[in-house]
Amino acid sequence: MTDETNLVDGPRGPKPKRAFTRRNIFVYGTLLLFAVYYLLPLWVMVVTSLKGMPEIRMGNIFSPPVEVTFQPWVKAWSEACTGINCDGLSRGFWNSIKILIPSTIVSILIASINGYALSKWRFKGSETFFAILVLGAFIPYQIMIYPIVILLREAGLYGSLWGLVLVHTIFGMPIMTLLFRNYFTGIPDELFKAARVDGAGFWGIFIKIMLPMSLPIIVVAMILQITGIWNDFLFGVIYTKPDLYPMTVQLNNIVNSVQGVKEYNVNMAATLLTGLVPLVIYFISGKLFVRGIAAGAVKG
Amino acid sequence: TELEVSHWWTSGGEAAAVTELAKAFDASGDKWKDSAIAAGGGGAAAIIISRILGGDPMGATQLNHGRDAEELIKAGLLQDLTDVAEKENWREIIRPSSLLDSCTFEGRIYCAPVNIHSPQWLWLSHKAFKDAGIPVPKNWSEFIAAAPALDKAGKLPLAVGQQAWQSNLTFNAITIAISGLEPWKKVYVDKNAEVAGGEEFKKVFEAADQARKISAKGKMQDWNAATAMVIKGDAGGQIMGDWAQGEFQLAGQVAGEDYTCLPGLGVTEMISTGGDAFYFPVLKDAEQTAAQKRLAALIIQKDTQVAFNLKKGSLPIRGDVDLETANDCMKKGIKILAGNNVLPDLSQVISADTMSDLEDLMVEFWNDPSMTTEEAQERFVKVIARAD
Amino acid sequence: MKNLNAKIASIPMIFTALVIFVGCTAWTIYHSFTNSRLLPNNNWVGFDQYERLWDTKRWIVSVGNLAIYGVCSLVISVIIGFVLAALLDRKIRFEGVFRSIFLFPFALSFIVTGLVWQWILNPEFGVQKVLQSLGWENVTFDPLYNPDLVIYGILIAGIWQGSGLIMCVMLAGLRGIDGDIWKATRVDGIKTWKTYIFVIIPMMKPVFVTALVLIASGIIKVYDLVLAQTSGGPGIASEVPAKYVYDKMFNAQNLGQGFAASTMMLVSVAIVLIPWAYLQFGGKKND
Amino acid sequence: MQSSISIRDLKLSFGSFDVLKNLNLEIGKGEFLVLLGSSGCGKSTLLNCIAGLLDVTDGQIFINGKNVTWEEPSDRGIGMVFQSYALYPQMTVKGNLAFGLKNAKVPKAEIEKRIARTAEVLQIESLLTRKPAALSGGQRQRVAIGRALVRHVDVFLFDEPLSNLDAKLRADLRVEIKRLHHQLKNTMIYVTHDQVEAMTLADRIAIMKGGVVMQLDSPSIIYNRPANKYVADFIGSPAMNFYQGTLDKDNNFRGDGLSLSVTGYPFEEGRVAQNQQVWLGIRPEHIRSADAAQQCAVQMGAIVELVEPMGSDTQIWSVVDKQNYRFRVDGQTEMTEGDSIRIGFDPENLSLFDRDSELRL
Amino acid sequence: MQSSISIRDLKLSFGSFDVLKNLNLEIGKGEFLVLLGSSGCGKSTLLNCIAGLLDVTDGQIFINGKNVTWEEPSDRGIGMVFQSYALYPQMTVKGNLAFGLKNAKVPKAEIEKRIARTAEVLQIESLLTRKPAALSGGQRQRVAIGRALVRHVDVFLFDEPLSNLDAKLRADLRVEIKRLHHQLKNTMIYVTHDQVEAMTLADRIAIMKGGVVMQLDSPSIIYNRPANKYVADFIGSPAMNFYQGTLDKDNNFRGDGLSLSVTGYPFEEGRVAQNQQVWLGIRPEHIRSADAAQQCAVQMGAIVELVEPMGSDTQIWSVVDKQNYRFRVDGQTEMTEGDSIRIGFDPENLSLFDRDSELRL
Ligand SMILES: Nc1ncnc2c1ncn2[C@@H]1O[C@H](COP(=O)(O)OP(=O)(O)OP(=O)(O)O)[C@@H](O)[C@H]1O
């Protein structure tokens, strides 16, 4: 090569990487350890739901099923009793969907409008209302149950789907508005100004410019709201009628019923079945979620 | 006409009993729309009351038999059933008559009782005592005396679930057994704080202290988990209401052979008569109102009573029905009832507020060994003094 | 009126803020001074409900528990969330898998969480049993049955459910840190852990604030979890204020007492939050 | 010159902070006005007021003789181009151009026609179906200009349209904007930080400072006869050399290491006092060196301190009596640090400013 | 010249995308090397490789004769200054300066001394207790430089350190960096987009394109004898004028409307072929106009198309036979669009490039 031979010796190319550096062992070790902590309950739920009752009484809860049975799942879905109705979770499933869809849409819509108005159309006092709203996130909801019953009654919405949608919208509003406000604040003012010069008004800008840009934050809002609304039990049962009771009512009945023996396998199957919808949504939108949070949540 | 009926009877036997009611109602051409909420009395109360306040109530609802409904009645939200009662002659047929009294407010009747439950029973496992090599006790003091032997044999002498209402139930049963009737009435009915702080109750607390010591090793939550221990012979006994025998029955055990029941803990053969009742919120629709009254009448009828109570394992609210199929323990109960050796139920004499105070106190007393009997009694006095 | 549309669009928000949040709060505070039982009434009794409240052991225990749970869950969630996020941010393989694993519990309700953990922590057949059957005969691990430890048993479940979200928030925050900062510290020869502690964490203040708000708004409401896991037991060892409120309002049918308790909760929230809200929204006008 | 935009006594405050203070400005029809000033002096704020994006605190704004102080931005007949382009990211280029027209309910056929015409003018025909993310910076800015163009507005407002682009592109687009102005003859108000842009584009330049217009004049007047020291210092790169001193009634300047007669200096009337404290300013390109210095009225010996070759020419930092003299020489000139050289200048190219008021004498 | 940094056959790929392709570079001790190139050409990547912040795909890096290819960044004796400053925001200026030293366990007293010295050199003594948020851009960049300075490193790496600053500040700091280099005599590698910075600061400039060094030479050679058309076009503002044509063996250039003899052009040996297709390039400042044009070897009549006054001088865009001729005249010169003028240039100032290889002839 060159005449300066002393320079040519020695390392060349990429630094060799060993798989088992202390750093890697630490990083992956810690991650795996935590993964066990997070997965353990899921494992327990799954294996238990696949065991028969005798096996549950005998073995330990972590061991995989000797004999796999899907009976608990069948029972949880279509046979478990709530009072005199023995049709399992299936009874409430469609109700849950029926509640979930309008509640999610309306609550996100309202919150996004709020966030938009608060970030781009501030008016006198708007920040005060926002502060009140955020403080509202910390109010224990128990204390608002009765007053809201009365308000809904006066509005003639009590017991209807739309009453419940309204309740979900109200209770989701603080965090949702916060998310959207932060997100929209991050959208350059210039874009908003350009649209105003182009003759778009409040709604025009919102619908044609802002909404199409807010996919990441909508994903976050959707995930949070779907989780909350789908898992809700109390509001669903207090503000609606049996025709509309969500799936969690059946889950609650299955899990909380004081019967001869607790059918753990059915409980677990029911639990998993109920959690399925949000879980699926989580796994589908994992990456978007982090991106959305980055865009909307972490700009204090 | 379709009527929505709310209740919290969701366990197997309970659901079967409700099915009987529903069947009977449907047979008469109406439609029973079932709305069951397994949230226990408290959770359900929030739901039921919200529904009534929300102006879109159910057709009929289970509510705690007692003073729960007073304010709803005052607010004019519950249906007046006096005309039904008069037509069906409830005054005559409902036994004991105190049941109807608790449905009565200012002379009008607002609810239809369905069954009677009594909470003061001691259930004993024959197997446990056999394993310990001692005879089955015949009353509370023998039971206490047998505790060390049970303990030695690796049995839990007394099984008490950790829920607050169980602690309170156990304490109340012990009170009646230890103090006798008069002091109990003075404290709970007359709210006499002096008696609550007096000698008799001191003894009660000491007895309760013994009971908690021999139950300390138990780790179960639900009452039927505790009952299951008695059934299996892992525990010597449990103080529980008559609904426990449903569990024994379900496990195929025979009263007198596999287990023994001692009403009033075998000391005072007195039982109190709680139970469930149906209330009927005021509805706008006249047809539904008529259906409500039909349901009210139906609940009291003989056939319904028999069918319901056999499945539920509780006692009927009328003395003129014959439960041939009833078992040993049930019969003991009917006999006491017939002899009119009855006490009012706790929920009839104290408010839900006081009840919850008592439960808070008892559950703490039962689970915190460092709480002395003196301290417990002192707080008990406070609660009674505040009670209304 | 240039902002007319904005104001019209804000009506739902204004309504919610004023009527629901302010209105209901005021209504609640007002009725906490009455002897309302099953239904709200107007019989003024002054501070009676409060005197009784602070004379009630269960309330005091509840407040203590909330304090322990709150502080621990804040600290632990933040630590776990940050550590996990930091590890995930180290350009590792299978990042997506790990992230999903850490996040999925958040999809489950507290009821479900409580149930599962109640089960795992049950000494009869849970972790303790397994450990004992593995040879550690004397191991006792029954936090849910030990009055001194029960709140920590609940904490384990609470952290399990909620820390994934915090991890996500932290991860998002870490991703927002200027890459040049990392380069600068490497050139300066600063160890990774030192960089995190002295440089990165201080830079993530707004992220921590968001995380704290999220955790705190959950803590104050921890109710479902306690109900599902222990129902407040053993005894009253794991009672929490929200459960006290609920029980007094609906079980004991003593609205006045429940309202007094919830007013106390509000007061404590306000003490923590109002200075923060002031800084956030009042202090700096432009943002 | 007919007035296209007049601004009367404009005031704008954010809270208690007055950004614009009683600003008056008349802009002629078809004029290209550049707003120049340091960061935070209120340029963007002024532009936003004209566009109607900010509500004025006080004063009036007229566009084409019509009081538009209360009009909506879209009704003012203005188009605006932003530094960050502010294209609607989810729309195609075509969608971006059409958005304003659709809002104004312009007929479809007309929209198509105008877009085609605009695309042709800006040479973005081939980009019409792309989204902004798929465009380079220069292309984006062209689209942003197109968005204003397509609306057939009378007044163009540019807020630092080129500062996100790299130097080469900036130069190209600058020329294009100038061509566009020649072609369209619209009124244009152009905010920039870049002196070269300001000098080359402007019919008139308004130098702003702290919400006040310091000088409003043609580029050459601004450059050659700055109204005050701030403007003199702000304009020109490298900046003007300044020297303190006094001026006596015989027009002799006396400062540290520099004495000269400024007879022949075109004083603004009534500005000369006895022994006035003044700043004397000389632009670097007016300082000559080597042979050229021999012909200058004022000459001195200097030491070269720093040589900055810039290709076509070279900047020299030299020192005379501890005073710095910066000047430019041809790129070919050989000069190294430490050299002793002769420099000189002619008094007619000087600027003199009062030391207190900093106004031009 | 002793070599301070040598880079041998450096390759770096992101996945299948080769950013640096077999790059070789020798940088002398105390040399100021500027890396210049369009965006994305791999300048930052090269800097990061030298700093050890990126793991190379192949090749070796030596600093002061030591093979540092596998060393940690902190062990390489380098300091780096970033465009975004990358100051630790929650530490005071002093904390920022001290952080690296504390980590290296330098004694307290020594740290104090070094900080004091650095602060003095950079004139930031008064800022030591402030936090970065309370500093202006220029001050921040000074602190960032100080952070490298205080560590007494041999090699400074600058990645576009001034591009976030405004023009005036940029000019000032540029001079300061140059002074610093004179004072410290460290090796410096400096990445920039800005030609002025490159020309004024560099001992040598490396022009990069697509991961390859196109030319590595002193600024004047780069400017006056660019190695290929890319370099010629890249350097110089306004850019060089290019004309297509053929070159016959008698050294006569023949293009559209332009024929001249290039006898006397200093050809690189062996590059001349028969009737070669070439590019002819003339820098704008080498085109003379008016009187000066009369003395030029090549002269022609032109029409002024665009006049861009820039204060000290003016750029003219003129047309001859549909070909553009850009040139500069003095700022004082009066010229308006549409004027007919005479322009001319001397062949010795030309550049000639082969049309295929684009290499200099
Ligand atoms: N919404 C606002 N609230 C309060 N102050 C503001 C607001 N917008 C701008 N300012 C202040 O007004 C002054 C002028 O701002 P403006 O944006 O007009 O400056 P500029 O001249 O455009 O500066 P730049 O060259 O940096 O764009 C600045 O001091 C700025 O801090």
Ligand SMILES: Nc1ncnc2c1ncn2[C@@H]1O[C@H](COP(=O)(O)OP(=O)(O)OP(=O)(O)O)[C@@H](O)[C@H]1O
């Ligand atoms: N981490 C990465 N992964 C993949 N590609 C990368 C990465 N970093 C840089 N590149 C690519 O490598 C090329 C060189 O990037 P580099 O940052 O070195 O350019 P640069 O010359 O510094 O440009 P600029 O002047 O814009 O800073 C670019 O095309 C860029 O897209």
Ligand SMILES: [Mg+2]
């Ligand atoms: Mg601006």
Ligand SMILES: [Mg+2]
């Ligand atoms: Mg770069």
